[in-house]
Amino acid sequence: MEYEIETFDLTKRFNNFLAVDHVNLSIDKGELFGLLGPNGAGKTTLFRMLCTLLRPSEGTAKVAGFDILKESDKIRDVIGIVTEKVILYPMLTPVENLMFFGRLYGLNGEELTKSVGELLEMVQLTEYSNKLVGTFSSGMRQRLSIIRGILHFPRVIFLDEPTVGLDPQSARFIRDLIIELNRQGKTVILTTHIMEEADQLSHRVGIIDHGRIIAVDKPQNLKQNLNVQTLEDVFLKLTGKGLRDSVESHVPLHTFGGR
């Protein structure tokens, strides 16, 4: 069967540092996949390679059937990303931000205006639609950031720590939104440090450490196999309890710290 995302020995080296080490992973169409790993384990690097934001050093991957090396243009048409650093211009209003990104995707006119209005309604930001985004709370920004990522009806959505730093209300709202998007048939790849979130949302989780995928399975199966109660226990058992102090100096700055 055809996977929505499939990697083939995908590898990324920064100078002598092996950030992602021959990863082979496949994600089904319509799956909600959680990608977990300690800081510096290679989550973001893997994520960025799949989004065509970073060129692999070795191997390749397919997203929605397109090769990330040869068909990056086609991939960009069908993916949406939401990152921890929200992709929004603080000096523009939500409407201006959404219209701007919508136009980049070739949307315009009535259709774009209508869908911007509906999306703002969905994340309950209609009354702030003409305020500058720079004045928004982090929860409001993240809600807006998500609809920015899905404005062009992508098939595959990449979410990099979408609930980090949010209050429980906003985090819950965003989780519900993720579930809803997945229910609409979109494939979702979610990276997070919040184990409960991954447990609750993901059909399957992959745990990455030192650039290698060390486990992929349903959260339930992982817990049973290791005979522990929570996904956090699974995670700590597999990746160890030692603190991960990650220093970014071995990564060139112009990768914007992405690993």
Next chain:
Amino acid sequence: MGKSIMSQLYIALIIAYKDLLEFYRRRIGLFVFIIMPLLMMAMFGYMFPSQSAYKHIPLALVKEDRGSYADLVTREFWQQATSSGVFNVKMYATVNSATSQVIAGNVRGIVIIPRGFSKNIVSGLQAHVILIVDQTSPTMAMMVSGNVNAIFERISNALAIKIIEDIAQQENPVHIIKPITVEQKNLIAGLSATSTFEYMAPGFMAMTVMMSGLAGLAGAIARERESGTLDGLMVGPISRWSIILGKTTAQTVRGLLQGFLVLVLAMILFNVKIYGNIFLMILILILGVAGFVGIGIIATSIAGEQESAMMLLMLMQLPMMFLSGILYPIEQLPVWLQWVSKAMPLTYTADALRRIMILNVGLAQIMPTVIILVVFAIITIAIAIPLFERAVTK
């Protein structure tokens, strides 16, 4: 998604509009945008002395000779020196008292009519006036010496006419004293001698457009990269060209607005006049910016983050400012620095702009400059695009 030229241009325009909107909303940026040119014009405009730059320079006059010619010359000098407003002349009884005033910084020079001055003239010898200048400031010393010499040149001429009339009974003694004179005419009717401001205004305009474009472009790309929004552009189905073209367009528009602000200020405050075609000026400025865009992108790609990019650009900005013939003619520089100057696009832009503004030259006459700028732009952009691509997807 079509990737036709038209759709790429459309995307570039959308990005340009977005950048300009952001710029317009940054109040501080807008403030600096207007204040900078004002400061620049004021600071550099008064840096170099012009005839009118120095007024009321305090000058000491010591008359040691008591003869009739000394009286006459003193009176004449006093009259000319003060009426022109260049000097404030004060009489001192002795050279020593005047010297102590120079040392104290109260006067900038001493003119001495020494003993025997009148006697020399009467006996048919050359008479000397002594000038002592305050050497702490070479510019001031030059101004004092130049003006004192000019005044005595005139007095000396008048005296010569009188003497020749007396001895030779000539009807037109001027042709003996000064058989040749120089009459200066100008290429443009109505244009008197070019003022320092008129010399500098085109260069400043060019520099403002380019530097603001350069720093603005580097800043805009670096800011988007640091805030994470560049990812949003890069992950979209748009070409790198559109991003660069859009950002460049926004910065060029901004730079041109600022450049014309400089020009308008120069016209209002410093009486600078334009004799040339304004559209030709815009063309040259846009070409100049194109030459800088590549440099800006290269700097941003190499530097990685905003601060380093800015530092790299500062490093380029200083020599460009002083070596591009904006403030003074490059002929003033040693030969090796003239070569450095010739490697910088600003030199050509400023020169072409100056000739358009002051001499009203047409496109044909500045074609060599246009070609140099186009070649420069093509080379730097050709280096810049792959570097940018590598820097953002490495």
